[in-house]
Amino acid sequence: RRGEMAKSTQLINNEVFQAFATYAAIVLLKMMLMSPITTYFRVTRKAFANPEDTASFGKENAKKYLRSDPDVERARRGHLNDLENIIPFFGIGLLYALSGPELSWALLHFRLFAGARILHTFAYLIPLPQPSRGLTWATGYIVTFSMAYNVLKTVWHL
Amino acid sequence: RRGEMAKSTQLINNEVFQAFATYAAIVLLKMMLMSPITTYFRVTRKAFANPEDTASFGKENAKKYLRSDPDVERARRGHLNDLENIIPFFGIGLLYALSGPELSWALLHFRLFAGARILHTFAYLIPLPQPSRGLTWATGYIVTFSMAYNVLKTVWHL
Amino acid sequence: RRGEMAKSTQLINNEVFQAFATYAAIVLLKMMLMSPITTYFRVTRKAFANPEDTASFGKENAKKYLRSDPDVERARRGHLNDLENIIPFFGIGLLYALSGPELSWALLHFRLFAGARILHTFAYLIPLPQPSRGLTWATGYIVTFSMAYNVLKTVWHL
Numbered sequence: 001r002r003g004e005m006a007k008s009t010q011l012i013n014n015e016v017f018q019a020f021a022t023y024a025a026i027v028l029l030k031m032m033l034m035s036p037i038t039t040y041f042r043v044t045r046k047a048f049a050n051p052e053d054t055a056s057f058g059k060e061n062a063k064k065y066l067r068s069d070p071d072v073e074r075a076r077r078g079h080l081n082d083l084e085n086i087i088p089f090f091g092i093g094l095l096y097a098l099s100g101p102e103l104s105w106a107l108l109h110f111r112l113f114a115g116a117r118i119l120h121t122f123a124y125l126i127p128l129p130q131p132s133r134g135l136t137w138a139t140g141y142i143v144t145f146s147m148a149y150n151v152l153k154t155v156w157h158l
Numbered sequence: 159r160r161g162e163m164a165k166s167t168q169l170i171n172n173e174v175f176q177a178f179a180t181y182a183a184i185v186l187l188k189m190m191l192m193s194p195i196t197t198y199f200r201v202t203r204k205a206f207a208n209p210e211d212t213a214s215f216g217k218e219n220a221k222k223y224l225r226s227d228p229d230v231e232r233a234r235r236g237h238l239n240d241l242e243n244i245i246p247f248f249g250i251g252l253l254y255a256l257s258g259p260e261l262s263w264a265l266l267h268f269r270l271f272a273g274a275r276i277l278h279t280f281a282y283l284i285p286l287p288q289p290s291r292g293l294t295w296a297t298g299y300i301v302t303f304s305m306a307y308n309v310l311k312t313v314w315h316l
Numbered sequence: 317r318r319g320e321m322a323k324s325t326q327l328i329n330n331e332v333f334q335a336f337a338t339y340a341a342i343v344l345l346k347m348m349l350m351s352p353i354t355t356y357f358r359v360t361r362k363a364f365a366n367p368e369d370t371a372s373f374g375k376e377n378a379k380k381y382l383r384s385d386p387d388v389e390r391a392r393r394g395h396l397n398d399l400e401n402i403i404p405f406f407g408i409g410l411l412y413a414l415s416g417p418e419l420s421w422a423l424l425h426f427r428l429f430a431g432a433r434i435l436h437t438f439a440y441l442i443p444l445p446q447p448s449r450g451l452t453w454a455t456g457y458i459v460t461f462s463m464a465y466n467v468l469k470t471v472w473h474l
Contacts, residue, residue, distance in 0.1 A: 018473035
């Protein structure tokens with residue numbers, strides 16, 4: 001057990017760590033894509049949050065376009081939900097990848113999480129009827145808890 | 159000093175790293191618990207953000223239940239405050255754990271932070287009168303700054 | 317190539333990792349500074365979110381000061397934008413630093429990002445006319461994508 005763990009500290013040459021880095025980069029990039037999606041809705045719906053963003057529309061329109069819009073707010077809620085779920089996945093997943101799990105188990109966790117969160121974004125933005133969004137959210141949530149359980153079982157040191 | 163640091167790269171076999179992983183997993187799980195708490199208030203207060211979440215209540219109620227509620231908003235503010243504080247703790251704490259601190263000092267930082275943030279959640283959700291929430295917030299904030307100071311002192315490389 | 321990577325696992329003795337730790341701590345501290353900035357605006361504009369925060373103003377004022385304020389909201393939007401951009405930089409930057417990049421390239425990425433995000437905060441809070449905020453945001457965004465591309469090229473393991 002200890003030997004296995006020691007090997008996992010080679011990090012970038014370690015297969016579990018490579019898999020974690022791949023899936024972590026993918027879900028973080030997916031999260032970052034929510035910014036241009038929000039901007040797309042702000043521009044097409046003409047709904048901005050800052051006066052300096054509407055200055056070029058002329059004085060009268062500048063004020064009118066300082067407003068909230070349901071599509072913009074939906075994209076923003078999707079982005080916040082990503083922050084609330086993908087970032088804990090990164091933190092707990094990193095600790096999990098360093099705790100020496102079996103590659104096949106680790107891949108199962110990473111793939112389920114990445115797949116669920118990509119589907120979650122479609123479910124949120126289209127939007128698909130519930131429980132699509134609820135189930136994809138729950139899948140990612142349970143996967144992260146499962147990794148946290150494995151981390152705490154391995155490292156417990158209060 | 160260099161020798162001490164080299165040893166700390168064994169990561170998962172290193173006591174400071176084990177302690178960091180334990181406390182980091184605990185506070186990240188605590189942060190994740192804010193999601194079901196918000197859902198609990200959304201369901202019991204019947205206050206939802208997405209039309210697809212109220213579709214099952216029938217046409218008339220569906221619109222009525224698309225509203226904000228003080229308890230829901232309070233849980234959401236608590237969640238956002240966790241994102242603003244627990245995530246920097248994870249990032250700076252990880253760098254701190256890798257910078258070769260003494261175990262006793264590291265444990266002091268991790269325990270203070272975890273204790274303060276758990277109390278912060280109670281202070282926010284009950285809510286307790288100020289300055290309960292302010293003081294628990296400040297404790298976590300100062301602990302994170304103290305770790306950042308130690309990181310920068312050790313690694314400074316602009 | 318493999319040899320180079322193995323060396324990079326010495327972490328805290330590795331120059332790229334030292335540089336990452338330095339810039340990561342700086343931008344995370346910058347992000348944390350948004351909390352006292354928001355508090356400053358809440359206190360000077362007398363615009364609070366929680367009833368327990370206004371209790372000391374006396375019964376009548378307590379209700380009046382539970383309101384939103386443009387300066388407070390601006391600081392909060394700046395803080396959220398930091399969460400959306402600085403945290404992915406931390407995650408992807410950490411993986412990038414571990415993937416064995418050349419020091420000079422790594423420094424270019426870290427310096428551009430830190431500089432852009434510090435300018436972004438000034439552009440947001442003053443506020444400067446667009447496209448100041450847009451360009452500083454885009455710089456940080458592109459730098460993070462560039463690091464993610466390098467990570468995925470190195471570790472790809474689906």
